[in-house]
Amino acid sequence: MQNNFNLKNLFIFIITSFFIVACSNKEKDVIYNQPASFWYEGIFKNIRLGNLETADSYFSSLQSEHINSPLLPEAMLVLGQAHLTNEEYILSDFYFKEYLKRYGNPENADYISYLRLKSHLYAFKNASKDQQFMTDTILLIQEFIEKYPNSRYIPFVHEMEVKFVLGQNELNASIARVYEKNDQKEAEQMYKDRIESQLQEATNPTPSKIPWYMVILNW
Numbered sequence: 001m002q003n004n005f006n007l008k009n010l011f012i013f014i015i016t017s018f019f020i021v022a023c024s025n026k027e028k029d030v031i032y033n034q035p036a037s038f039w040y041e042g043i044f045k046n047i048r049l050g051n052l053e054t055a056d057s058y059f060s061s062l063q064s065e066h067i068n069s070p071l072l073p074e075a076m077l078v079l080g081q082a083h084l085t086n087e088e089y090i091l092s093d094f095y096f097k098e099y100l101k102r103y104g105n106p107e108n109a110d111y112i113s114y115l116r117l118k119s120h121l122y123a124f125k126n127a128s129k130d131q132q133f134m135t136d137t138i139l140l141i142q143e144f145i146e147k148y149p150n151s152r153y154i155p156f157v158h159e160m161e162v163k164f165v166l167g168q169n170e171l172n173a174s175i176a177r178v179y180e181k182n183d184q185k186e187a188e189q190m191y192k193d194r195i196e197s198q199l200q201e202a203t204n205p206t207p208s209k210i211p212w213y214m215v216i217l218n219w
Contacts (some may be wrong), residue, residue, distance in 0.1 A: 036066040043075050047082045055079060056091070073103045080115065089123035110148040114157065117141060121160050124167065134168050169195045 039062035046055035059075055066072070080095030096116040102110060119135040124130060141161045145154065172194045179188035 014177075029061040032061070033065065034061070034070050036062060039065070040069075040071040040088055041077065042069055047078065049140070052079075052082055052085075052086055052088065052091075055082065071097065076103075078113075080119075084119055084122070087122065090120045110144070110151040110153060113140075113144050113148070114153040115152070117144065117157060117160055120148040121163065124164065130167075131171055134164050134171070138164050138168065 020194065022197050025094065039058045042058040042061070043055045046052070046058060055068075059079055061070060061074055062075060076099045080099065083089070083092035093116055096112050096119065100109060100112050100116070113115050117137070117140060120140065121134075124134070124137070135214075138161065141157055141164065145161075146156050150152065151157075172191045176188045176191040179185075179191065
């Protein structure tokens with residue numbers, strides 16, 4: 001009887017200890033009401049460790065608790081660069097776009113706009129799936145050229161423009177072939193007319209490799 005009582009007490013002790021430790025760990029995970037430097041340093045620490053999701057969370061806390069902190073602009077820019085390096089282009093573009101909106105000025109606007117375009121360029125992988133993306137990016141490129149004609153990044157932006165226009169040409173040619181196979185002459189001609197023939201002839205680009213399943217689907 002005594003042994004059963006001791007075993008029962010031991011079991012209760014183990015369960016209680018586990019519950020206390022679990023609650024203690026849970027409380028440690030709940031972090032709030034910290035100085036701006038805490039969140040700022042945490043962002044850089046987690047970027048170095050490759051924990052970008054946690055770094056994003058720290059940034060969210062930084063801007064929530066310290067909305068006017070002078071640390072926000074640099075944190076935002078660093079996170080944009082980190083996501084760009086990590087090939088997370090949507091998040092990268094988000095940070096650069098927000099930075100421009102909040103902190104853009106005549107001294108940095110062309111550089112941040114250039115970084116946005118870089119995130120678009122790296123995200124551009126499959127022309128056949130990114131019709132609207134290409135159209136939107138070409139508009140951004142043209143906007144950059146109009147706004148910052150004397151920017152040091154203009155040569156690179158012109159190169160981007162060529163790549164995107166050639167990608168759009170390839171897409172339009174692919175769509176035209178689909179209409180050709182379906183004997184829809186008017187639609188076929190419409191997409192052929194959208195091709196920048198002068199650029200196409202001047203550059204003579206190598207066609208993209210088309211996946212076998214796209215070939216089966218008439219692409």
